[in-house]
Amino acid sequence: MTVELVVLALLMMAVTYPSRAVPLLAPGMERLPARALDYLRFVGPASLAALAAVNSTVTGGVDEQRTLQVGVEALAVVVCIAVVAWRRNLFLGIAAAVVLVAAVRVVSPG
Amino acid sequence: MRRAAGERRRTRPRRGLVLDASGITLSAAGFGVVYGLAAREAGFSLVESLAMSVFVLAGAAQFAAVGLVAQNAPWPVIVGLTAALNARHVLYSAALAPWLATRGRLERAAMAHVLTDETFALVLAHFQRLGRTDILGYWLAAAFVCLPWIGATVVGFLGGRLIPDPDRLGLDVVFPAAMAGLAVALVTGRREFVAAVVGAAVAVPVAVAIDPSVGIVVAGVVAPLAAIAFRVPSAAAPEGSGVSTQADDAQVGTRG
Numbered sequence: 001m002t003v004e005l006v007v008l009a010l011l012m013m014a015v016t017y018p019s020r021a022v023p024l025l026a027p028g029m030e031r032l033p034a035r036a037l038d039y040l041r042f043v044g045p046a047s048l049a050a051l052a053a054v055n056s057t058v059t060g061g062v063d064e065q066r067t068l069q070v071g072v073e074a075l076a077v078v079v080c081i082a083v084v085a086w087r088r089n090l091f092l093g094i095a096a097a098v099v100l101v102a103a104v105r106v107v108s109p110g
Numbered sequence: 111m112r113r114a115a116g117e118r119r120r121t122r123p124r125r126g127l128v129l130d131a132s133g134i135t136l137s138a139a140g141f142g143v144v145y146g147l148a149a150r151e152a153g154f155s156l157v158e159s160l161a162m163s164v165f166v167l168a169g170a171a172q173f174a175a176v177g178l179v180a181q182n183a184p185w186p187v188i189v190g191l192t193a194a195l196n197a198r199h200v201l202y203s204a205a206l207a208p209w210l211a212t213r214g215r216l217e218r219a220a221m222a223h224v225l226t227d228e229t230f231a232l233v234l235a236h237f238q239r240l241g242r243t244d245i246l247g248y249w250l251a252a253a254f255v256c257l258p259w260i261g262a263t264v265v266g267f268l269g270g271r272l273i274p275d276p277d278r279l280g281l282d283v284v285f286p287a288a289m290a291g292l293a294v295a296l297v298t299g300r301r302e303f304v305a306a307v308v309g310a311a312v313a314v315p316v317a318v319a320i321d322p323s324v325g326i327v328v329a330g331v332v333a334p335l336a337a338i339a340f341r342v343p344s345a346a347a348p349e350g351s352g353v354s355t356q357a358d359d360a361q362v363g364t365r366g
Contacts, residue, residue: 005158008185010173013165015193021222023204030211043205044234045196045296046309050326051227052290052318053310056283058325066318080287081294090291092134094133096286102280106310110221 052077072104127236131254131291134228136233136282139258140276145172146266152180156267164262167226167256170323171195195323201330202230209243217245224252231288235295301337309333 023029031041056073060066076097081095142163149159154176162172171192175270178188202225210218233253237243266273276282309329317325 001155001157003155003157003161004363005154005179006161008175008179008188009165010190011185012162012171012192015189016168016171016196016199017223018304019193019197019221020203020225020337021200023200023207024210024218024222024225026207029204029207032208032224034361035338037208038338040205040208040231042302042305042337043228043330044335045236045293045302046337047201047294047298047308047326048231048289049306049309050313050329050333051231052286052293054313054322054325055286055289057314058317058322066322068314068318071285076280076283077286077290083291084291084294090130090295091133093286093291094284097283098280098296099166099281100280102278105278105280 071103076100120149122245123236123240123244124250125329126239127232127250130235130255130288131232131251133284134288135254135258137281137288138228138255138333139167139262140279140281140284142259142262143270143273144276145169145176145259146263147266147270148173148176148266149263150267150270153249154179154267156264159267160260165245166192167224167259168192168196169226169259194321198227198323198327198330199225201327202227206230210235210248212243213245213289215251221248221252226252226255228285228288231292235292238296250270278335301340304340305333305337306339308336 056077057068057070058066059069079100080093080097083096084090087093118307144266145163146159149172150156154162166172166175174191174195175188178191203222206225210221213221229248229252232254233248236247236251240247293306297306312332313325313329315325316328
């Protein structure tokens, strides 16, 4: 069994960990001015909406041509948003999205 | 009696967290299996596949690494790409820092390692719903995301070929749907709404033109500025009406 790539994993961790840790460990984060705290409050909705939008509409991997594709996945995300806003239940929203996508793929497999 | 009521207050929101996490757990497990299988087919050993999931703990970077190792790409390229793909975690870490500032340094250092997209989304929605920090909730959220990912890596490596493709089951939509649903929980006012809409609107064209990770980072940096610049129309809250211009303080949370 080879373990050579464990070193690569450690190197990848070495460049990932600082981005996860530096702001958390930086001193004085609890004494930021109100404006900065306001800014950080909006990072959550902005980042999550960005993740949702990109992962449901942009196709193509890291070294592939990326294209915009508004299909059933985007519709499923909209359905999930509507269900969560209506029922306040994330699990129900996800279930509705999955059922919709699975059903469409069964009906039109290509 | 009072103790029982206090206990209920503490556990109820965690029940919401657990329910929020259940779909994400399913998604992490499904794609962990796919990752384990892909790593095996790219020539990774079980220990190497597992090391990636334990040390890197970042799906997009791991899938990219598997593809690049299979193509014999030089390691500096893989490491550089990993740094770029995972730069978005700076924003998550900064957004959670004020909530966790009172915790010990060592604890925060450990928390940082399990700060993934999904952990961030679950934890921030959970803290906002509670209106306070919940450390056990943080670790619970991280466990719901990280343990299935790590366990499924082994399952995928050993028996991934026997398991149906998660895309065929529609599981690929769980991640964006969960992120969108948790964003709804964070939209507690008009300015949060502006942040979410601008975030999505900025991220997509940048993702298509440059790279999805760049799109998310740019959106995470620019959209909060748009939210700060946004002024709630004064007509909505005439002076003395008693209606707050911050609007919008009603907590909207996902319920279990």
